[in-house]
Amino acid sequence: MxxxxxxxxxxxxxxxxxxxxxxxxxxxxxxxxxxxxxxxxxxxxxxxxxxxxxxxxFMPASSNADIADLPQLEPISPSLPKSEQLAQLDQQLRGWITGNFPQSLRQTLVFSSGNPDARVMLIGEAPGHEEEKSLRPFVGPAGKKLDKILEAMGLDRDDVYVTNLVKFRPATPRQTTNNRKPSPAEVAAFMPVIREEIRIVKPECIVALGATPLEALLQTDSTVSSMRGSWHEFDGTPLRVTYHPSYLLQSGESPAVKRAIWEDMLAVMEKLGMEITAKQRGYFLPNA
Structure with missing residues (x-):
């Protein structure tokens, strides 16, 4: 116990x-x-x-052999507008559903949202029940928290690019609203997709939201708390690690967690050369 x-x-x-x-x-x-x-x-x-x-x-994820059966991505011309490149990537992923699709994943594609020319890309884990219904990443309570974080930065969803590592909701037996985290094999299968998104969007920095993106992008089993607070790199792009918005909800909206997330967002703003007011710097400080 x-x-x-x-x-x-x-x-x-x-x-x-x-x-x-x-x-x-x-x-x-x-x-x-x-x-x-x-x-x-x-x-x-x-x-x-x-x-x-x-x-x-517990539901055993599909075997590596099942995941390995997912098609390889077809080359997308970098000369096309970013929006068209992303549309082609979206279409390729939709084509996966008609093939030998792993039973461990549901068959509703939840692609990215936001600005193809965004300077910052936020990467989560996988879509859940709410995302599957809306066909957009980061909706529901966690998504609302993300919106408030962006608002505090002076941004909104149209200014950033939001996506998940895995683009289909991980399945469980008799699934209703319950969710599960993707298996390592599922995450590995979608790494070429996230790399393609990064190639297309070319963000100035990436924010990894939570443990699963941290582990996948930085190839580590370190905790979020030990890796946040400093800059890392993924394929040459600066990367910042912070807590997933759902962790803020789980903590009972702990002031310490709020401040930790906000300090990471301040670092992102500084990296992008955004203007930061004294009021913004003081958000969520004790006795502020």
Whole structure:
């Protein structure tokens, strides 16, 4: 039991919003939920206790062989306008659905949104239930938080490029609104896609939102908290790591988490040469 709680706390520290658990681990959580005082304990130890259920029934992801069957991307002419290049990439991904598509992924494409000429690209994990319904990345409560972060920077969705590593919602048995994080094989299968997006958009900097983009783009198992606060690079493009907006919700909108995310966004603004007011620099400081 202690090992399970330690694992959940570690995953929360990494900024994860979802975890995969086997039957034994789920049984332990059911036992904890039935004990006196479980509400207080759940709120402090289980990630996302106050959000939609984040501990999902385990479903083995598709095998590497299934994922490997996804087609390779066809070359897209760099001489085309960026919007046309992205439209062609979108169309190629739609064509994947008609082929030998992995059963571990649902068959609704959720492509990117925003400005093809954006100076900053924000990369999340994978679409969830809300994104699948709207066909746009980062909607729902986490998306609203992202909108507020952008607003505080003096930006909106039309100024940035927003996308996810995996472009289809990871599936689970009898799935309704529950989500799961993509498997390493699923993420690896979509790395050529994210690289193509970066090639097309040519952002001046990238923001990795949460643990999964961090691990995929920087090839590390380090936590978000240990990697945020400084600049890294992905294929020559400056990259900043910060917490996923859902982590802010899970933390109960902790002032410390708000300030940490905001400090990363201030660094992005500085990198882009944006004007920063004294008021903006003081957001979410203690006693501010």
């Amino acid at each position: 202690r090992q399970l709680v330690k694992y959940l706390e570690s995953e929360k520290e990494k900024g994860r919003s979802h975890v995969l658990l086997d039957a034994q681990a789920r049984q332990v959580l059911r036992h904890l939920a039935g004990r006196p005082g479980a509400k207080q304990r759940d709120a402090s130890t289980a990630p996302g206790a106050n959000a939609s259920p984040s501990v999902k029934k």
